[in-house]
Amino acid sequence: MSALECRDFATGYVKQRPCVRDIDLTVEPGEITCLLGPNGAGKTTLLMALAGLLPRFSGDVEVDGHPVRSGRPRDAVRAGMVLVPDDRALFRQLSTVQNLRLAVRQRARRGTAVDEIIGYFPSLAKRLRVDAGRLSGGEQQMLAIGRAVLQKPKVMLIDELSMGLAPVIVDEILAVLRRLTDEAGMAVVLVEQHVHLALGIADRAAVLVHGSVALRESTATLRADPSLVERAYLGIDAVGAGPS
Structure with a gap:
């Protein structure tokens, strides 16, 4: 049973113009998935919608096999999905x-x-x-x-973990996240601007460009060939058929 299953997901701020669309994302227990992409790609918007803070225009979200209703933050928390926003709240x-x-x-x-x-x-x-x-x-x-x-939580969503932090502190926090996933089986979805940090800790990665997934692959593959991420950022080739 997947910790998080997201299918045909679309969200945004105006229903007629979704800024995130056609998102398919699967995160397994004990796994860290990083969301990469340029500024404005929709990463934060996606996390907020998953957490119920923005409405879902279409698609389905399940946590541990249980459906989560659109726009219901309490539903998301009760299902086991918790957001750590970029302002820490x-x-x-x-x-x-x-x-x-x-x-x-x-x-x-x-x-x-x-x-x-x-x-x-x-x-x-x-x-x-x-x-x-x-x-x-x-x-x-x-x-x-x-x-x-x-x-x-069964799923922890973390937005911009390293923003404004010293590298030594980031390393300490990432080590704790790895421990939580390995020992407690928690799943993590991590939005991160620093690609090398994200690829160093995560198991899988998805690159969002203009609100859609341009690349989805294991981080082992992306570490072995960094040009895949670069090409996805630049919109070169329709890469994205890898495993979710």
């Missing part, structure tokens, strides 16, 4: 520990929630009482991902 005036505890529905789990996230991100241990708005960019990204982890 933290409660900036609340402390790190308060942000984490808000993500836990069951009161009994709140006592262990913080320890669980510190196990993934030890550098947050000394920042638990600090307001989220006063954290560094890297600490905020760790907190945002940690908060998402506490919701026990």
